[in-house]
Amino acid sequence: MAGSPTDERVRFGEEDLRGRLRRYRNLRITEEELAVALLTPVLLFLLAVSFYPIVDTVWASLHSGYVIQTPTQPFEFVGIANYEKLFTDASFWNALGVSLFYTFVSVPIELVFGLGLALLLKSEFKWKYLAQAAILFPWALPTVINAKIWAWLLNPEYGVISDILVRVGILSSPYPFLSIPDVALYSMTGITIWKTTSFMALILLAGLSSIPDHLYESARMDGASRWRRFRDITLPLLKPTILVALIFRTLPAFQAFGLPYGLTGGGPGEATTTLVLYTQQAAYNNPGPTNGGFALGSAAATVITMIALAIALVYVATLYDPEVR
Amino acid sequence: MSVLDSARNLRVEDIGLWKIGKRLGFYGSVLAMVAISMFPVFWILLSSLKPPSELFVFPQEFLPYTITMQDGELAVVQQFPLTLENYRVALQERPVGRYLVNSAIVASGTAIIDVILGAMAGYALSRLRFQYKLQVLLIILFAALLPFVSRLIPLYRLAIDLQGTVFGPFFGLNQYLGLILPYAAFQMPFAVWIFQAYFNELPDSLEEAGLMDGLSRVGVLFRIILPVSMPAMATTAIIVFIYAWNEFLFALTFMTNDSRRTITVGIALFGGQFNSPWGTITAAVFMSILPLMVFMLVFQKKIVEGMTAGVGKA
Incomplete structure (x- = not known):
């Protein structure tokens, strides 16, 4: 240095x-x-x-007996034994599938909605700041508290969402959204879209406001339609911001923990158990007599690190364009 | 009136209508977004004010009062009585007040560390010339990509190991710093980025003027740069505060003692999935999000500006 x-x-x-x-x-x-x-x-x-x-987690994932205050346990190098155990665990693959679905369904939808919202909030209007505060508020909501809110809104017996759907005639009786495996996963994905679209909008709004107005002015003079202005000015200049927004959203979505914990506890069964929830449960819920849970949890955490870095790398490689700006 | 005139009138009216329609569409979509965003909050507030007899019914009552026509006169009819009982239970029988204080301590501590260290690093990376600058920036930003869960187990074991030693009161289980330090580290890349983006926008002449006037480099830092960097400090503090207020995984793991729990953990552990005291939960939830709503209302401009400075220049 x-x-x-x-x-x-x-x-x-x-x-x-x-x-x-x-x-x-x-x-x-x-x-x-x-x-x-x-x-x-x-x-x-x-x-x-x-x-x-991070390094210590990788180290721990290659050992057995990574234990707490029990010096009698041998701390042994076991190579990839923890990974073998992890990769033969059906729950791990289920959790990986849940996390991938949750991430790669919610993020693109959030991006599209967020862009729409950002375009809406870009213009000046009366009461803008009040409206903007309200629209951006879900971003500031703690995920686990958001989970509790929606657990109440989607309550199988007294949920207001059921209530509304009954009132408009779509349902005839309360629907147990969170008790049916697939529906629970879709609900969880929908809830995160509701919450984080505002975050996408916040970032994209920042990108939009840094595009100079004169570009639009001259395009309008040349007779470019609204759609062409959007396609040929807004989108290309927004590309770096979209890259940031995608990384900022994909990585946390892939590490979702508070939402499944507070909404369903990972259930029904393991239908909404995300990778981080799986890791936390492996490490803390059932550590067992030899604290094997920490070794398995470390292996799972290391896999999460690898996937997160791979996702970031793919985004940067495909979207990074040094020509722009 | 001739046919021509009426045709012209019609066209003018049509254009007027088109404009009105566009405005209506615009305000309609804004209003719809506000409604979609705020409905859950409204529902939580309403639920928290309902007596138990009204909470566990289907269909649910949407408004405590309705206006109806009775004998040709408008009358306000009460649908159910509003009560603060849930708030009393949350604050007196459950330590929700304590949870809120704990969250405030942790979130403020995290914000202070990130503002101080982030400003220092951001200043150096933006305005000082030295070797390996890009590499240092990339190392700091790389830390942002590392998953939070991957730091949990070693730090937890460290906290356990430090229990009972001299470091125990600082970084043991159930210590505020046990949460503050990981949170601050996790948000540090973001804080550094915001500050360096902000400092990049300042004119070079700022330091030069100070140096010409005989101030030392450190003097320039404290007398000139510090005062003008207040907006970046505010933005960083707000966003980091919200993050720390909201975090759950570490808070759940490190705070095993109920009197040290933060509000997110306190609410998450309130009851089982099926037999939950929803009245008390909704009251606690509303109390936990009220500060955030005030925050958003007061600081949203700073948040949007900060994002613009940080992300817009990405």
Whole structure:
């Protein structure tokens, strides 16, 4: 890194100690020194709380007996045994399927709805700020509390969604949305679309407002239709923002935990058990006498890391275009 | 009136109608979106104010009062009595107040760390010249891609191991810092990004003027840059605060003691799926989202601006 100890020693070699002290007392430090001073805390912090735990999880996934305060347990290297156990677990594949469905159905729909919402919020109108606060509010809602809200709205006996559907004549009696495996998964996906469309809109709105107005003006002068202006100006210039929005949404969606936990507890059966819920349950709910759960949980967490990085890589590779902006 | 005139009138009216229709369509869609977004909140508020006898019925009552015609006169008819009983139970028989305080402590602590460290790193990455700048930025941003769950087990074991040692009160189970530090680390890349994007927009002359006036680099940082970076600080603080307020996985794992639980965990663990005290739950839910609603209303401009600064320049 810039300004490593050796560099500094070489540079400071010419100065005597007194001069160095005075320089520091007056804080006349160079740009590079200041940069090192400002960046070191952040990098150390991330190293300790972000990077080290990830590596430790990979390490733990290759061992048995990753246990808590039981030094009698042997801590042994077992190679890929934990992964073999994971990949032969039908629940793992089910959870992977649930997470993939949930992610790749909800995110594209959110993107389309979010774009519409962003275009709506781009224009100025009366009471805009009140409307905007209301429309963006679902984004700020805690996922697990959102889950509780919808668990009540979709309650099998007293749910208001059933109530409305009965009133308009679609249903004749309350419908147990969350008790039927497939319907529970669709409901969960729908709920996340309801909540995170506002987040998509927020990001895309940011991208839209950074497109200069004169582009639209000159396109209008040239007689470009509304659709052509959208297709030839808005979409290409919005591409980087769409990339950010997709990464920002896909990765959290793939790591959904609070919503299934609070809405259905992963049920009925395992119909809404996402990958992270599976991991958490493997690690904490049934650790067993040898705390094998932590080893299995670590293996699952490592798989999640790999998939998340792969998703990010694919997005960046397909959508990153250095020509734009 | 000649035929020609009426035809002209008709056309003018048609254009007027078309415009009105467009406006109606626009406001109609805005109103529809507001309704869709806010209906669950309205329903939670309504449910929390209902007595148990009204909560567990089907069909449900939508409005506490209706206006009906009685003997040719308008009359307000009460459909059911509104009650604050659920709020009393939530606050007195359940430690919902405590949960809210815990959440506020954790969220504020996270926001403070991210604002300070994020501003420092963002400033260096945006406005100072040094080697390996891009690499440092990429390392920080890379941290944002690492899943949260993949840090859970090692940090949890660390917290358990530190129980009873001198570090226990700082980073053990049931310690605020046990949540604050992972949250701050998770949101750090975002904070750094917002700050560096914000600093990129400031003119270079800012520092030069300070240096010319004899301020040191550190002096420039504190006397000039710090005051002008308030908007970025506000944006970062708000978004990080909301994130920390909402987090659930770590909060569930690290806070095993009920008196240290945050509001998300407190509400999630309120009752079973089938026999839940929905009156109390909806009251607690409403109390937990009220601060967020006020936040959104007051700070939405800052949030949108911050996103524009950060994401729009991506």
